[in-house]
Amino acid sequence: MNVLGIETSCDETSVAVICNEKLTANLISSQNFHSNYGGVVPELSSRAHIQIITPLVKEALSKSNLKLEELDLICATAGPGLIGALLVGLTFAKGLAFTLKKPFVGVNHIEGHIYSGFLMKEKPEFPILVLVVSGGHTLLLRVNSFTAIKKIGSTVDDAAGEAFDKVAKMLGLGYPGGPKIQQAASMGNPDKIKFPVAELKEKYNFSFSGLKTAVLRYIQKNYADAVEISLSDKNDIAASFQKAVISALVRNTKKALEEFEVNSLSLVGGVAANESLRTSFINLGERYNKKVSIPRMEFCGDNAAMIAFRGEKLFEAGITSPLSLSPYPGLSVADFSG
Numbered sequence: 001m002n003v004l005g006i007e008t009s010c011d012e013t014s015v016a017v018i019c020n021e022k023l024t025a026n027l028i029s030s031q032n033f034h035s036n037y038g039g040v041v042p043e044l045s046s047r048a049h050i051q052i053i054t055p056l057v058k059e060a061l062s063k064s065n066l067k068l069e070e071l072d073l074i075c076a077t078a079g080p081g082l083i084g085a086l087l088v089g090l091t092f093a094k095g096l097a098f099t100l101k102k103p104f105v106g107v108n109h110i111e112g113h114i115y116s117g118f119l120m121k122e123k124p125e126f127p128i129l130v131l132v133v134s135g136g137h138t139l140l141l142r143v144n145s146f147t148a149i150k151k152i153g154s155t156v157d158d159a160a161g162e163a164f165d166k167v168a169k170m171l172g173l174g175y176p177g178g179p180k181i182q183q184a185a186s187m188g189n190p191d192k193i194k195f196p197v198a199e200l201k202e203k204y205n206f207s208f209s210g211l212k213t214a215v216l217r218y219i220q221k222n223y224a225d226a227v228e229i230s231l232s233d234k235n236d237i238a239a240s241f242q243k244a245v246i247s248a249l250v251r252n253t254k255k256a257l258e259e260f261e262v263n264s265l266s267l268v269g270g271v272a273a274n275e276s277l278r279t280s281f282i283n284l285g286e287r288y289n290k291k292v293s294i295p296r297m298e299f300c301g302d303n304a305a306m307i308a309f310r311g312e313k314l315f316e317a318g319i320t321s322p323l324s325l326s327p328y329p330g331l332s333v334a335d336f337s338g
């Protein structure tokens with residue numbers, strides 16, 4: 001079975017090929033130019049996807065020693081994401097499926113992340129407690145199989161990655177904020193400032209907007225504008241902020257580990273690239289005697305390998321998507337129930 005995966009939900013164009021369950025290509029082209037604008041500009045993102053998608057598909061096929069006609073299944077991210085950006089990958093994939101007369105599967109981007117631990121040699125074991133931390137989502141899930149995902153908690157406001165990006169902007173560190181905060185934090189004192197970590201009544205939910213405001217107030221109170229903040233103070237703010245985010249993520253995950261019987265603990269999504277968070281999860285797994293699954297860097301951020309993998313699993317479960325406007329009849333994060 002030769003599977004092509006396409007991901008264009010935001011600012012990464014990615015094309016992957018899985019041949020007989022082996023990943024033979026996972027090409028990722030990042031649109032770094034958005035850093036000039038302080039965030040992703042949707043129209044520019046769509047245009048950049050259009051320019052690169054054909055050469056990327058050709059390169060992924062040649063790396064996999066495959067001809068177009070040898071593909072058995074075409075998968076593409078169907079949402080959530082920037083609509084114009086999504087449409088580039090989706091219409092490309094549907095056009096290809098139509099021409100080749102091959103099945104098409106529209107994949108939910110978050111589900112791609114959820115199962116990304118399976119791209120590693122050491123696979124997680126069901127049931128899995130999964131923490132999804134990306135730019136748009138923060139979700140704690142109990143994943144019992146490839147078709148059963150139960151939501152335990154989520155953010156009630158900002159996503160963890162969004163908080164990283166916004167605080168980086170406040171500190172004038174640039175975009176994307178996560179890696180910049182991590183870098184600054186590695187040189188700062190995480191105990192310098194005690195930023196609040198919201199604890200909600202729904203014990204598995206997260207809230208990061210109060211923390212974000214606390215950082216803003218701290219900057220406004222102590223510095224007239226970001227230009228005045230010394231490098232070492234920026235590092236301390238970044239380290240203290242990062243510590244607060246990680247403690248909220250670890251705290252809720254710990255509560256869930258105490259309540260739910262799982263075999264593995266998995267950390268996925270763009271923020272899973274954060275070294276301190278990865279270390280905290282490895283320690284958590286050791287403490288609770290769970291197998292820990294954290295994808296390597298290329299599978300943390302947006303990538304098509306996770307889309308091809310998820311698409312193939314849906315196909316195996318008998319799910320394909322129409323080539324019409326309704327792209328995705330499969331599971332949806334919005335109504336995970338069991």
Ligand code: KG4
Pocket residue numbers: 010133134135136137160161162164165176177178179182269270271272273274275300301302
């Ligand atoms: O999963 P992802 O690539 O895209 C979405 O689906 O949203 O996640 C992107 C998010 C951004 O907010 C980015 O700042 C964050 O992941 N991120 C990080 C790190 N690397 C990326 N956050 C914290 N530490 C990092 N090292």
Ligand code: ZN
Pocket residue numbers: 109113134135269270301302
């Ligand atoms: Zn993502």
